[in-house]
Amino acid sequence: MRRILFLARAEVLHVVRDRATLAQVLIFPIVQLLVLSNAATFAIRDTPASVVDFDRSSTSRELVKRFAASGHFRIVDQSASLDAANEEMLHGRVTMVLTVPTDFEKSLVRNGTASVQISVNAEKGSAAGIVQSYASRILEAYSDELSAKMRPTAGFVRGEGAEAAPITGLRRIDVLVRSWYNPTLNYRHYMVPGLLVALVTLIATLVSAQNIAREKELGTLEQLNVTPLTRGQFVTAKLLPFWMLGIVDLGLGLVAGRVAFGIPMRGSLLLLFASAAVYLVVALAIGLWISTLVDTQQQAMFVTFFVMMIYLLMSGLFTPIESMAGWVQPLSLLNPVRHFVTISRALLVKGAGLSEIARPLLTLTAYAAIMLTIAIRQYSKRVA
16 A cells, blocks of 8 residues: 555656646646537527518518527528528528518418428538427417417408408418428438548547657657758658548548448539648647647647547537537637538538638638648747
């Protein structure tokens, strides 16, 4: 027992004296708890929605108000064109389109029933089912309200002209749901494009971080620094093999996803690989930056897994961005994994083009330049 206590004391002293290890043991778990507890939730609030109201009656306007007041939906656009609303969905600006047909109110009065159409971006997998459930509940509640309000006191109601139309007893709204981009709601079609991103991220970030840390442990880093190579050349030579490895892994993952799971590939694969080439620069730069902050491979591994856990859970890979806490959603815009997950799903599942992914791709390009510059400068300070 005495030997065990001495060894335990030595380990405690090691942790206390090593600031990096102390941060990994005490600070990082607290940060993970605070951030991930707000990110990993399945409740969806403020889903962006577009309304196409062809009826423009008081009843249809009240229906739109019910959606806006529910807290589950945020009406970002009211258009008279269904094509324009569908274009908004293609660009990812809305998740649901509510279409109210012409003669919606008249159909309720005359026939006791009317239909509306809900188009949901089923690319988002389980989130699409949750959005459909919210919309159905709102429509069911409004239908019950209409049934109570419009219950007839007499057998007829005055219609157009001098004709009288009979009223049936129950007012019911029939809902026609369309699941765009993933009509079968196959969860694998939603997850696999995101898991491909996780694959190349883990390879690029972890391996690049550990590689340079290993050079430090072996004492060969100082030997390399006295060679005629510039630091830029040294970094490029170190990271280029891992960049190529990431591209190869993405290709193998696409083949496996297509053969094993039937993953759709509706967009341009060339555009996907071009986007991956930019994203891998970001992932490798982050790995290089981690390697400048640590001295051993073990530290590099711990820091990388800490960063990876937050990156993946705040990327929309496992839970939709819409379900995260309000302050987490804008914070996730700093997450490069989120942008490449968006690009991967848009190209493979939605068949999007360059114009639809331009914003996340430009963000990744800027991210790559900034992170690579920071990593090289930080690396220079540590080895000078």
